[in-house]
Amino acid sequence: MKRNTWQKEAVRSALGDAGGFVSAQALHASLRESGSTIALATVYRALTGLTDEGEADSLQQEGEVLYRACTPGTHHHHLICRRCGTTVEIEAQPVEEWARRTAAEHGFTRAEHVVDIFGVCARCSDLVDRASRP
Amino acid sequence: MKRNTWQKEAVRSALGDAGGFVSAQALHASLRESGSTIALATVYRALTGLTDEGEADSLQQEGEVLYRACTPGTHHHHLICRRCGTTVEIEAQPVEEWARRTAAEHGFTRAEHVVDIFGVCARCSDLVDRASRP
């Protein structure tokens, strides 16, 4: 039987607070900073669990896996700030259809797709602009 | 000054022969099998170089980076067989526009996008079907 522990809850909650995509290590660090004694391996295990249960999405960037608390049960994509990780969930029916059609046209079966947009969010763009101007 | 070595040429050629996405380690293994004495680190260095010069595309899958010799100078996406790595380059103007518009709508700047379709190619689908049928 699956058990509930404060560690799992702490990870779920910290992931929610993060707002955007974060790495397991970053999440672990922020938990420790707020006084938690949770172990790194436990954070990894909790994140894997959340992902399996559909409560979190994950993606790979620069050799590490990033996680985010996402709306469960919905197929969606992401618009992610490269600077601060802030993320917007986006749906795009046209893209879904295009993907399905393209795969079929080339005889591919069991097709999945990866569609993500990386950019610099409004707030971060602002900060960059300000910094580069005297 | 940049120099030409048989090692770089060997990697370029092997990558071309591969046809689809392959890992640095797989490429190294296949080079050794065909008698080459090239070192693994050199394969990594050559692939990094080819990627920087736009002669190869790369993507991450399951914790490793895969490379492919791609049409240089063109923006395109990929339809990739999960089983054999066979890859088709695809262009999708509607998706390009959608990505640009979506980023702009949310105030994101310097937007890039990742759009790839993973599936099982016709040949591999065939093999799977045959195998699962008596």
Next chain:
DNA sequence: CGGCTTACTGAGAACCGTTGTCAAAACCAT
């Protein structure tokens, strides 16, 4: 051609994110 500079290579160590191991802790049905 032969020498010289300097980029490149090979071998292995180091690195880093992640997963495995196992004894100790803690959850929870009874």
Next chain:
DNA sequence: ATGGTTTTGACAACGGTTCTCAGTAAGCCG
């Protein structure tokens, strides 16, 4: 409370990639 079982924490191990550095060899110049 008790006991069977899951989960945790500390640390070792792992796998892909990068770094280090001494030795090799491109390619320029005479």
